[in-house]
Amino acid sequence: MYQVGNFVKKLSNKHGRERESLMPILQAIVQKHNYLTDEAMVEVARELDISAAEVYGTASFYTFLDTQVKGKYIIRVCKTITCSMKGKSDIIHILEDMLKIKVGETTSDKQFSLIETNCIGWCHKAPAILINEMPYTELTPEKVSAIIKDYMHK
């Protein structure tokens, strides 16, 4: 049976148990589970022999190391200036419509989370979003609709 403890142990064997291993381990957990459960953070603290509060403190510093429930596909909509100028709010509207959730929420089937994020480095192709790690750029509501439909069928 899959246990998060075993997974964390495996990651610790791979990345090491020094403090510098913390980020790669947390990143790997997020890649697999979309966010950090309390249980996972406690396991990491145990493996690295640091306090769980420090694991949480470190994770919560980084926007991509979520400690709240997130869906399988995390949609991050860039809200910084150029994307804002070039139609970010239209993108948000179509996403909220399609997913039936508001910014900051996760769909009840835990498939999608919708959040806003700061500059993702695609200003020349604004508006842009990330779905997990993949960037999608020069978006229009139509393009977004097609992309999300694709993900819904994945």
Added chain:
Amino acid sequence: MENKGLTKVDLIFEKIDSKEVMVKAFKMSSAEIIQSMLDSGLKGRGGAGFPTGLKWKYTAAEKSPEKYIVCNADEGEPGTFKDREILDRASNKVHGGMAIAGKAIGAKKGFVYLRGEYRYLLPKLMIELASFHKMIHEIGFDFSIEYRMGSGAYICGEESALFESIEGKRGEPRNKPPYPTTSGVFEKPTSINNVETLVTAMMIIHHGAQNFIQYGTKDSRGSKVFSVSGDTPTPGIFELELGMTVLQFVNEFGDGDTKAVQVGGASGFCVPRKKFAETIIGFEGVPTGGSMKLFNSSRSMYNVLHNYLDFFTEESCGQCTPCRVGCQQLLKGVEKVKKGEAKSTYLTELVKLADTMKIAAKCGLGQSVGNAFKSIVGNFKEEIIY
């Protein structure tokens, strides 16, 4: 003031045999490499503009068996995306530049700190890295590179915050001194250079310092990659010779209705139309890590300022008072003024606060929050108030 006009250059993306350049560099002594950097006048391309030759010289002078080269690929400044493009198209030169820097300062190990937003590049970069390691092994130079990922924190672009992050901690800037050249990542002497700087350094070795100083001005040698966005018909990446005026830039990239250019991102300066002609893009005028954002007359500069302040309020690391609380006060302050809940004279108090943040914040990023604030409020006061 020198004004070089607008000239497109092809240096960063020029196709080269990186092995050949590395072999050439490794035949040079450490002092010779550093001297060519000093001769070239190259200044860091991340925005702060510290002379690369000096940085390498200081790190080389440290007596430590362990030293590091860190490539700062945490490009988070709003409006900057050139490092992503460089890593995508010319990572062989990024790795090569790191090896040359390693030779210069006496480091055997390098880290690339790549922002989490660019993780999608990683598979490709790993393939490139493997061939780099193979190549460097063939050349017989002892140097290796490791990638470390960021996870969405603008402040980690600040060098000491970046070190903290590599060390597995919260990305909070450190007290300085000590500077990275004496105590950087893992408290070892470290030269931390921007992606583009490392590529430029490699190209300086390739073409020679003399070739490089033909470009640019006395204070801003060479060319650099600009990230152009906003109200422009031609957004994208452009490598341009340094020393042009904002007006020349706007003539090339503007949409005919440009009212302001934000040079250097959210932490940079806003140049209004009336100052386009007199403002040089470079260290003698407005410095930039590459971010050039154009705004036409349809844009509300209040919205621009609000967006930037919102950004800083979220992305401040939060440890020092002036930055953590100052950003919140600037943001809430302009909101109050806009809504008419505070008098327009309140902006004067906020400008004073921005001045305090400039001299009192712990790190360079906290110190530069005031740049955009003061230049936008200073030049577009009416838009903020009404």
Added chain:
Amino acid sequence: MINLRINDQKVSVQEGTTVLAASKKLKINIPTLCNHDDLCVAGNCRVCLVEQKGARTLIASCATPAAEGMEIHTNTLKVRNARKHIVELLLSEHRSDCTKCYKNQNCELQSLANDFAFGDHVFLDLVEDKKYNIDRSSPSFIKDDSKCIRCQRCVRTCSELQYVSAISVANKGAHQKISSFHDRPMSQVVCTNCGQCVNRCPTGALVEKTYIDQVWDAIYDPEKHVVVQTAPAVRVALGEDLGYDPGERVTGKMVNALRQLGFNSVLDTDFSADLTIMEEGTELLVRLKKALVDGDKSISLPMFTSCSPGWIKFIEHKYPEFLPNLSTCKSPQQMFGALAKTFYAKKRNIDPSKIVSVSVMPCTAKKFEADRPEMRSSGFKDVDFVLTTRELAVMIKQAGIDFRNVEEAGYDTIMGDSTGAAVIFGATGGVMEAALRTAYEIVTGREVPFGNLNITPVRGMDGVKEATIKIEGCVNAWKFLEGVELKVAIAHGLVNANKIMKMTREGKAPYHFVEIMACPGGCIGGGGQPIPTNMEIRKKRMKAIYSEDEHKLLRKSHENPDVIAIYKEFLDQPNSHKSHELLHTHYVERDNF
């Protein structure tokens, strides 16, 4: 040496000295906030900014080393303006309900505000927009985020001094805060309740949970018989909160003041400290016999002391596999509590349900300890209310007692007598010294071979101390210990306790007996002691403790007449059945997060 100028005065300092320390040398005062002598440099609050000639920005004097030729100015217009801004910024995030605040007039932010930010404030009040949390879950302290100014002293304390890190800095930007693991209530995390953070918090963000009102209610209740016990370390620190310099012994005045407050009987935890020595010393000797003579493999050595409730919670959370190594003895506070509602009640012919048992402790963890479900062996809550040294000072002020002019008085009888061995419990190494004074004498029939009974190797501020005492010339009953080199160790501050525990876990701790105190310096540096507490002050309190010992007629626990009497009349003998019922306890494993 480094030569620099500060406000146009020349000063030479050692390399590595900060600008702040160099200024201090010149008697130039620079305000600070995040800085604390016990902790590493943070450089966060920026209150200590000064101007350095030629520098682009102001510099944090606490974090900047002095450099040759530096020219510093500490009071320029630029500095003053920045400082005023910074203090006002801090105040804008801080709920300034000063008149209602427990820390009113004992708040570093308030005094900075007094100096630099009086009059109208420029900035907007951010407090209302924030969803600040007030955590009252711990029996020991309250964590009020609306008072927090993010200086991170508490975080540094918890990690650097205590190796617990129950709290950490979480989030970033405007949302940055001091948080437990995922914002759990402090009562549900690894927190030891030691209160060292409370002692270092410059504002009212971390304060002890007070039981002053409950104690007054009990005192004013004619139905109740209120007894109070005072811990050894209180008498050498209480004065600091009442106008005395650190290091003044105020034992007699304190006793009289307590009587004036209306306690029915003023008794001494020192009595039960002596009793602890009898119980714990015997327990050690029995363990040694079983291990060394009987070869009983189930006996766990080294044996650890159990007086410090912060330490107990630390080991329960972090090293539960070594709980069998803990002495089963309750702490002196709890031994006292158990006896107050049994032995004392019987002696004084008082219905124990009418007794309210109060203790005055240098400690916030004692509040938690008193609440433990194990601590009801009298059939009641053995200790009803625990007050810190600071709370007692508040009560004395509330009662309008002119402390300086109070006459000295002695403790009441029955559980009021004590020896010098008990009073040194308040300093690191004291329990060890007291135990050795008694155990050595039981085993050999002679006094410990140290001049004037002062076992100096176990004293002092070193984080981990070790000593070896060769046992020679044993009396018949203890012949099996002949020639044994008794190895002991002492640690104070949980970061040092952790060193011993790591060694123990690795099988590298060669000790028979280890004394551990959660707080730096032992109880004299406890979390409930007057603020500020720092190394200089701890040393003064420590000196006072040993001087208290030297002035005692009796200096060995087994000579305490009240102790001799209680065994005769009530407990029979150390480690008897009755003792086990009332004076011993057990421990529980807890989660490590």
